[in-house]
Amino acid sequence: MSTVPSPEPAPVPAQVPAQGLASRLDELRGEYAALQARGLRLDLTRGKPSAEQLDLSEALLALPGEGVHTSENGTDTRNYGGLAGLPELRGIFAELLGVPTEQLLAQGNASLTLMYDTVVQALLFGVPGSERPWSREEQITFVCPVPGYDRHFAVCEELGIRMVTVPMTSDGPDAEAVAELVATDPSIKGMWVVPTYGNPDGSVVSEAVARRLVSMPTAAPDFRIFWDNAYAVHHLTAHEAKSADAIALAEEAGHPDRVLMYASTSKITFAGSGVAFFASSPANVAWFTKHLGIRSIGPDKINHLRHAMFFGDAEGVRAHMRRHREILAPKFAAVTGILADRLGDLGVATWTEPAGGYFVSVDVTAGTASRVVQLAKEAGIALTPAGATFPYGRDPQDRNIRLAPTMPPLDEVRVAMDGVATCILLAAAEAAAG
Amino acid sequence: MSTVPSPEPAPVPAQVPAQGLASRLDELRGEYAALQARGLRLDLTRGKPSAEQLDLSEALLALPGEGVHTSENGTDTRNYGGLAGLPELRGIFAELLGVPTEQLLAQGNASLTLMYDTVVQALLFGVPGSERPWSREEQITFVCPVPGYDRHFAVCEELGIRMVTVPMTSDGPDAEAVAELVATDPSIKGMWVVPTYGNPDGSVVSEAVARRLVSMPTAAPDFRIFWDNAYAVHHLTAHEAKSADAIALAEEAGHPDRVLMYASTSKITFAGSGVAFFASSPANVAWFTKHLGIRSIGPDKINHLRHAMFFGDAEGVRAHMRRHREILAPKFAAVTGILADRLGDLGVATWTEPAGGYFVSVDVTAGTASRVVQLAKEAGIALTPAGATFPYGRDPQDRNIRLAPTMPPLDEVRVAMDGVATCILLAAAEAAAG
Numbered sequence: 001m002s003t004v005p006s007p008e009p010a011p012v013p014a015q016v017p018a019q020g021l022a023s024r025l026d027e028l029r030g031e032y033a034a035l036q037a038r039g040l041r042l043d044l045t046r047g048k049p050s051a052e053q054l055d056l057s058e059a060l061l062a063l064p065g066e067g068v069h070t071s072e073n074g075t076d077t078r079n080y081g082g083l084a085g086l087p088e089l090r091g092i093f094a095e096l097l098g099v100p101t102e103q104l105l106a107q108g109n110a111s112l113t114l115m116y117d118t119v120v121q122a123l124l125f126g127v128p129g130s131e132r133p134w135s136r137e138e139q140i141t142f143v144c145p146v147p148g149y150d151r152h153f154a155v156c157e158e159l160g161i162r163m164v165t166v167p168m169t170s171d172g173p174d175a176e177a178v179a180e181l182v183a184t185d186p187s188i189k190g191m192w193v194v195p196t197y198g199n200p201d202g203s204v205v206s207e208a209v210a211r212r213l214v215s216m217p218t219a220a221p222d223f224r225i226f227w228d229n230a231y232a233v234h235h236l237t238a239h240e241a242k243s244a245d246a247i248a249l250a251e252e253a254g255h256p257d258r259v260l261m262y263a264s265t266s267k268i269t270f271a272g273s274g275v276a277f278f279a280s281s282p283a284n285v286a287w288f289t290k291h292l293g294i295r296s297i298g299p300d301k302i303n304h305l306r307h308a309m310f311f312g313d314a315e316g317v318r319a320h321m322r323r324h325r326e327i328l329a330p331k332f333a334a335v336t337g338i339l340a341d342r343l344g345d346l347g348v349a350t351w352t353e354p355a356g357g358y359f360v361s362v363d364v365t366a367g368t369a370s371r372v373v374q375l376a377k378e379a380g381i382a383l384t385p386a387g388a389t390f391p392y393g394r395d396p397q398d399r400n401i402r403l404a405p406t407m408p409p410l411d412e413v414r415v416a417m418d419g420v421a422t423c424i425l426l427a428a429a430e431a432a433a434g
Numbered sequence: 435m436s437t438v439p440s441p442e443p444a445p446v447p448a449q450v451p452a453q454g455l456a457s458r459l460d461e462l463r464g465e466y467a468a469l470q471a472r473g474l475r476l477d478l479t480r481g482k483p484s485a486e487q488l489d490l491s492e493a494l495l496a497l498p499g500e501g502v503h504t505s506e507n508g509t510d511t512r513n514y515g516g517l518a519g520l521p522e523l524r525g526i527f528a529e530l531l532g533v534p535t536e537q538l539l540a541q542g543n544a545s546l547t548l549m550y551d552t553v554v555q556a557l558l559f560g561v562p563g564s565e566r567p568w569s570r571e572e573q574i575t576f577v578c579p580v581p582g583y584d585r586h587f588a589v590c591e592e593l594g595i596r597m598v599t600v601p602m603t604s605d606g607p608d609a610e611a612v613a614e615l616v617a618t619d620p621s622i623k624g625m626w627v628v629p630t631y632g633n634p635d636g637s638v639v640s641e642a643v644a645r646r647l648v649s650m651p652t653a654a655p656d657f658r659i660f661w662d663n664a665y666a667v668h669h670l671t672a673h674e675a676k677s678a679d680a681i682a683l684a685e686e687a688g689h690p691d692r693v694l695m696y697a698s699t700s701k702i703t704f705a706g707s708g709v710a711f712f713a714s715s716p717a718n719v720a721w722f723t724k725h726l727g728i729r730s731i732g733p734d735k736i737n738h739l740r741h742a743m744f745f746g747d748a749e750g751v752r753a754h755m756r757r758h759r760e761i762l763a764p765k766f767a768a769v770t771g772i773l774a775d776r777l778g779d780l781g782v783a784t785w786t787e788p789a790g791g792y793f794v795s796v797d798v799t800a801g802t803a804s805r806v807v808q809l810a811k812e813a814g815i816a817l818t819p820a821g822a823t824f825p826y827g828r829d830p831q832d833r834n835i836r837l838a839p840t841m842p843p844l845d846e847v848r849v850a851m852d853g854v855a856t857c858i859l860l861a862a863a864e865a866a867a868g
Contacts, residue, residue, distance in 0.1 A: 046514070048513055048514055049513065051510060051513075054503075054510065054512040054513060057512075058500050058501065058503075059500060061497075061498050061499055061500050061501070061502060061503060061736070062496050062497075062499050062500050063495075063496075064495050065495055065496050066492050066493060066495050066496050067492065067495075068495060069488075069492075069495060076485060076488065077706075077707070078488040078491075078704040078705065078706075078707065079482055079483065079485075079488060079704070079705050079706065080480070080482050080700075080705040080706050081706070082706075108542055108543070108734075109542065109733065109734045110729075110730055110731060112729060112730065112731065113729050113730050116728065116729035117729070120554060120558070123558070124554070124557070124593070135569065151728075151731075154728050155728060155729070158725070158728045159558070266514075270512040270513075270736060271512065271513050271514040271731075272511075272512075272513065272514050272515070272516075272731060272732045272733070272734060272735055272736075273511070273512065273734045273735065273736040273737065291592070294550065294585075294588050294589060294592045295544075295546060295547050295550035295551070295589070296544055296546065296547050297544060297546065297585075297705075297706060298706045299543065299706070300542075300543045300706060300707045300734070300737070301706055301707065302495070302704060302706075302707040303707065303734070303737070
């Protein structure tokens, strides 16, 4: 396992059994007792931006400014209307996401809400190509690449959608595994993908994988890929990876309506006060907009104007993201550096070295992830619950832990990660000791 | 019909047949031709605030201001979280709406969205007290007082909910008619009410009507009143009417979960960029929040902070609404004054004289509302489509027209209303001439 950040996430090798760790059990227990004695209160649970990152967008708080409320096309943004969102902001993000502006909607403050609402619309009305509303099917199933994003799985669980898993690879979901499932099971109506810097594994969907996913025959005529491009511009290195252009590839493949893309500025400007985007084929956009128009007279156009003024253009977004990178890259280097220093040659864990996004995915000794999280908690270090990256919160191997190092200051990340390494070692030693 | 604004909407008397109008047909045709020749482009269709009203909130456009992002309880409003909304803004509107702060949620930019989402949650999951999700019932029915709000009816139509109508009275919906329907029909799960300055009739729900609605036995154990308090603080006179406190009355009556209240600042600050509110019993709030938490990490708290700073407190909202009143009262006086001057003694129409809200409801000669709207359109005056205030857009008597005088400048309201009066007269004369 190299400690040098690379643009590709590190592959996850087969678990190497810990050697000699059992004999270090007493030493590690002592180390852990010393960790507990420090009385830490540290948190690596959620992918939240840090205050330092939020400060980058402070100018937004005084925008658009008194007397400034007219859009480029002359609309008074203070009044009702404009269901598709402010054209100038749509233009900026259409360029960044590689879709035509007219196929991109700018909406409210959360792409999670747009995803949830899309699934609900599909349940209530069906999507273009559906024979009936999804809720009238005996069973609806989504393919969930694992490890994945817990909130995607929570949407499925809430809405009674069965989940089947496929493994992630360094190029995105295992497309052959997906193709095999969807070919014969007509209950499979959807799948989740985080194409750029996947949550939590950091993988970027390659063009080959994307082509396979948009081309594969599906038993369901109305199969949809929920393409959650949450980290499209969230680079950690000078190499700015770009996931495959799935909407265009789907059209090319003769399945123009297969891909639904989502993105937001939650981790670009302010988390919870940003702008979320939906992009897809003309038919899907028309379908989504038709139902949207019953529940909304229009989105918060002033927040759209505020963001358009703040960014200026797509290059403005890119430049802004480079300032995020300056803050984040050292934190990620600390995480992977400390893991390498403390665990590098012991065979107790493997981890990703992401080139972007918000997470490091760690696979610890099988059967010990829950124990690691518990040990960390009892030492004052909050980690995402073990299993969170799997449907229903159940990691069958109890192995994966998602680390979110963005929010704490760099020195706290270092302290926390040193503690996490101790917990991983102690849990492995306990397991080896039997 | 008096022309003096009164706090009570004028009752709608039985239609008096037009007398002698047929003989004025040629004169009215000439008058209408002259109207058409003016080439007007006026719009009385939607309840939108005017630019002058929006200017009252211009200071919001520079709030909260750089460096200002911390709530009273120390939360960084720029980051994720706070599903219930910013406490200080919830406190201000809890006082105005007469509900406990902990039973009021501050959310996104539209109460319409909150209403739609409530109905969807009920369909997918049922509400507290439901035997099953509403979507698993054979049929769901809502009681719709008419004339009413077209977007309420559109939500029902979109979601496959049958609508039955009851008449409005000057004290709100005809409670006896509602009680009779709900007593025996278990498919009736809900009803719409705009309790303060009803849309479009301006009525205010009295305590007696509210008590009846919250006390009446219902065949459905999970019947809900969607209490859309859109105009709670939107007074047009010095008498600030207050609709009955339905949530407290429902609790008193032993049906604590019957009332779901909605409100927003759309017509207080900026339409589409305001804050929407949901209030109800603790059980309903917990139910709504549980599902909300799957689709949202939290609302736009910066917009909440912006609004809390702008208002300061509940009295700040009241003072702000008095400035709206100064702009709006003359427009409403122009509408009712011109109707009285032109039509007062001819028996061709009756109309409300609202003490608040956004609309004047006119009942023209039965069978002529569509014709009036068509004549107005052909003279360059856009009116809300005839029938819009009834489910499915069908007014069985083709009689009701909703006038929305808030958006155009006062001089345009005068010109438009003079034209509308001509159209009402001409349509009545045509009908009388047979």
